[in-house]
Amino acid sequence: MSGKTAVSRDDDLQPASVVPDSIGKVLHTEDLDTFPCRRSAAGARRRVTMLGLRGIPNVQGGVEKHVEMLATRLVAEGWNVDVIGRRRYLAQSSPYSWGGIRVFPLWAPRIMALEAIVHTFVGVCFAALRRPDILHIHAVGPALLVPLARLFGLKVVVTHHGYDYDRQKWGSFARRMLKLGERLGMKLSNRAIAISRDIVETMGALYRVPVALIPNGVAVTRWRGDSGILREFGLERRRYVLVAARLVPEKRQTDLIQAFARLEGVGFKLVLAGGAEFETPYAQDVRAMASKVPGVVLTGFQTGERLADLFANAALFVLPSSHEGMPIALLEAMAYGLPVLASDIVANRELGLPAQDYFPLGDIDALAAAIAGKLTSPLSEEEILARMLHAEATYSWTSVAQKTLSVYGALVR
Missing domain, CATH: 3.40.50.2000 (Glycogen Phosphorylase B;)
Known part of the structure; x- marks a missing residue:
């Protein structure tokens, strides 16, 4: 795993009192007071919510590693960071804090074609209650929900992590939906980011929108012991x-x-x-x-x-x-x-x-x-x-x- 901060142990996970139970459970705004998110005075810490990933820490996947490492650095820079994850991939079913980041495990269906999009819908609704300064959506599939997030009045940043519609596992309908997500994410988000120069140039040519180039980083755990x-x-x-x-x-x-x-x-x-x-x-x-x-x-x-x-x-x-x-x-x-x-x-x-x-x-x-x-x-x-x-x-x-x-x-x- 990358960096010392990316290595988690069970005792690092501190349960919180908010439990976003499922898509069918009504979330009351007073239940969110445990994790205040609105700026109460000038100079208060800004808040960003990350959405579109399975979760952190130590969850398999490139987007997951990207968010895990980015979020720890944003906390160090003085931001409050919330990560909305999919419950079945996470160590706990209730919200917890890890490395100064608040992780909210929300329900998602265990169906490959529906998991990401349904979870993103739930996550956007949850973010609309939380009112972060920025909703940062990762990957083109979850970007399908950018219009809904904008209707809720959220400021949305989308990071394009790759042409997911080129993955071999998707059929023709899923590919069309992913391409639509790419289009909506690039054209309707407040700001767009891409992790490679090729994506930046392709998005600029296709959609005539400015896209910031911010490549992935790397950090290494200086582990010289013996894990067995x-x-x-x-x-x-x-x-x-x-x-x-x-x-x-x-x-x-x-x-x-x-x-x-x-x-x-x-x-x-x-x-x-x-x-x-x-x-x-x-x-x-x-x-x-x-x-x-x-x-x-x-x-x-x-x-x-x-x-x-x-x-x-x-x-x-x-x-x-x-x-x-x-x-x-x-x-x-x-x-x-x-x-x-x-x-x-x-x-x-x-x-x-x-x-x-x-x-x-x-x-x-x-x-x-x-x-x-x-x-x-x-x-x-x-x-x-x-x-x-x-x-x-x-x-x-x-x-x-x-x-x-x-x-x-x-x-x-």
Whole structure:
């Protein structure tokens, strides 16, 4: 996991007295007095509400990591931050405080096609009661509800995290809705942000609107202890290849397993860290394929010190995906100083890595050859340290927060 602040333990979660029970429960404004949100005097702390994610802390997903890291920096900058999450992904079912951030677990249906949009509707209604200075909606699907938020009189910022309609899991109707969400988010929000230059330029060309470029950041947990995860899965330091990603088709773990299967006798293992939110045919395919290839290890979703151990001790990080916004997992691998390989999609190429760090998307032979080449030419510890320092200097979450606050500042002067 990134940064010390991103590692949570149960005793960090302090329950609050407000319980937003479900979509069917009426929320009375007097019930919200526990968490006052209106500015009572000049100079009072501003409040932003984050919506469009599963929740924080330690919830799998790029948007979730982005909000977790951004929110901690906004708190340090003097803002009050509320995060509205989906109850089933969170450690508690009632509101709690984590790192100075208030997290509100709200109900969402456990149906892949409806979960995000229904939860966002509930979240917008909840935000309308809370009246934050800024409602910050993340991703183009939740941006479908921007018109409703504007009707409630909220000031809305939307961050475009990637072309979600390109994800393989969606059918034609869902893709059309996601594209509509993109259009509504870009044209009807008060301010728009994108995490990559490609998205900024594409949105400008499509919708003729200004979009602020604020890339993802990276921070690394300085964990040098022993979480026990290497022993648990029979791993040795610098003797395994790592990918950390959800088990969804666009991450293409199956490509990586096939490439690894062609590297007979290399003496390395392949570690797939990540889980599936829903039991899908793709997740089943990954598990079935992994079971047939010696040396492939499935760890499930990992976070905190255990994930830090996996990153810190890997020999190589590979990201074979067909879709990314701006890949936080790849940034984290770079911040750990690891050699990396990434598919040559636009989002990965935007990081400007050397040519030898890319391979043609879907080319199993090229991926296998690239992995073999990296493993036979390991980096020295001095080279690893130099890479770590470069990544941390280039991708700073503090810079992300300051740029975000400049966007907010145009709305709350």
